[in-house]
Every structure is written in C-alpha cells, then in structure tokens.
Amino acid sequence: MKTQESGIPVPTSGSPDHTLALELVRVTEAAAIAAARWVGRGDEGRGKVAAVDAMHGTLRSVSMRGMVVVGEDPRRDPAVLCHGADIGDGDGPACDIAISVGDGALSPARDVPSALAAVAVAESGAMFEPPARVMEKLAVGPDYVGFVDLDRPVAENLRAVAKVKDGRTADVVVAVLNRPRHRELVREIRDAGARVHLIEGGDVAGAIAAARPDSPVDMLLGTGDAAEGVIAAAGLACLGGAFQARLRSETGRDSREILHADDLVRGESVLFCATGVTDSELLRGVLYHEGRTTTHSMVLCAKPETVRIVKSAHPARG
16 A cells, blocks of 8 residues: 555555545645636736646646546547546556636636636546537525426426525526526526526536535536536535436437436546636635645545535745
C-alpha cells in the first residue's frame, strides 16, 4: 500500500473511496485558481487552457488508474483531457472520470468564468458517455424524489414540490440557465406562480444546490451541456437527490427516453468534487489576499454518504 506525504494510506486497488475524494480536491482547486486569474479579462481561450493544464497536471499525481469518459471535445479543443485519456499515477482503483473545465469559459453575459471546476469519479465502466452534446434536465433534492417527472408539465411538477414543501407554489425557487432558449420555460415557471433563479454559468452548481438543505434553490430545470449533466448526476447520487435527463439531438431527432442518475453514473462508489471559480449558488469563488489565495470546495461521497466543505489557503505565487 502506498502512503501520501500526509501519512494517509492510499489503496492500490478496489473502488473509489473517500481517500481518493480528498485527493481530488487538489485537482479542482488547481483548475479553479488557474481559471480565476482570467476572470474579467475577456479572453475565453486563455482561461480555459489554463484550467485544463492545471487540472491535467494535478490529475497525473492522483493515486488512481483513471480514464476520461466525459471530458473535453477534441473537435473544439485538442486538449489532454479529452475522451479516452488515461489519468492518474498508475496506482489505486480503476476509475471512470468526468471533468468540467468548461467552467473556465467566459460567460457572454458577465465576462466572468462559470461557477465551478468539477470532477466526478465512479468505478471503471460505470459512467455513461452521452452520445449528444445537449441534455434536458430536472434536478431536485431528496425530499422531492418520486414526486416530480420530466414528462409532466412544468406547473404540475411545481405544485408537487410545493405540496411536499408544505407551502405555496410561490415559495418554490427554480434555477434556470440564463439563456435565450429558456425564455418560454421562464414564462411557464412564473405563470405557475413560482420564482426563477437565473444562473449565468454552467448548471452543475444549480443542480447540486437543489439538493442542499441550506440552499434557496428547490429545483433545476432546462437544457444544458450533456457532460455537465453527467457530473451533476454524480453529485445528486451522492446527496440522495433525483436527476432526470433527456438527450437532445443537434439534428432535431430528440430521444424520448428519460435517463436517471443511476443510468448516468452506476454503482455505489461515486465521488464528486468541485471548487468555486466565482461565487455561485453552491460555493464562494477564489479570493485573493495579501500573500495567499483562498478556495472553497465541496467533496461528496456516495458510500459512505458524506459531505465535506473544504476551505483552503494557498501561498500566493507570482
């Protein structure tokens, strides 16, 4: 058995566990810090490249035998973290990995990176590789599992959540990506009497926030990136929430099949780790102080079911 510098033993086989999850914090922290340095500079490409390089460099030292199942699109970015890339130091459990470094891309609305740098890990062969790039999504927390369905009208799902919440529909808050394609969805939500919480970046933060008891968000709805959908499903699986998705084809031939969290990320050994780039519904972003940089991260494990919030201070460099 290998040992980290911290003295924590690292398993050389078996399934992903909480020890690996804590190693992944270094990965998302490095990517978030690299992306955050480009906030507000108006250069989407440089921020993304910096985040990819930082994540890849740190992943190489993580104790696992990983393969990227959901990663960068080689058609748009010939990055080292594209599908099929081998990741890790060659020891530890065999894993499937989903990464989100698109969070380093600039938001057209505010010229800032999206909310998170995130990694999800499952046992080898357990993670779904989406054949489409777009996914219709619905996410709720544990209290609403079994009460909502992506096939039902928006108003019906909102009434179901309000009933479980023992309140009015006006008390329900729905996170929706702030995109032109969601104008009709926003209208439906408001016509039903619920409130809309618009999110600027990726929708991973909104999906996970829907399952957190200290969050104002009750539900996530809308269409977004399919890769981020797999990562969000991993987080919801760790929190006991529900995630439903339907693949959208660029040709217009959409699938009618509803995929659930356990279709996207199978098994009990599921990990999720994210670090804030900028402030979001889920985490604070990177903060710069004299002599140090502060990050805020969330680490989730499905077995044993644990939630860790990690605040780290890093020595300032350069």
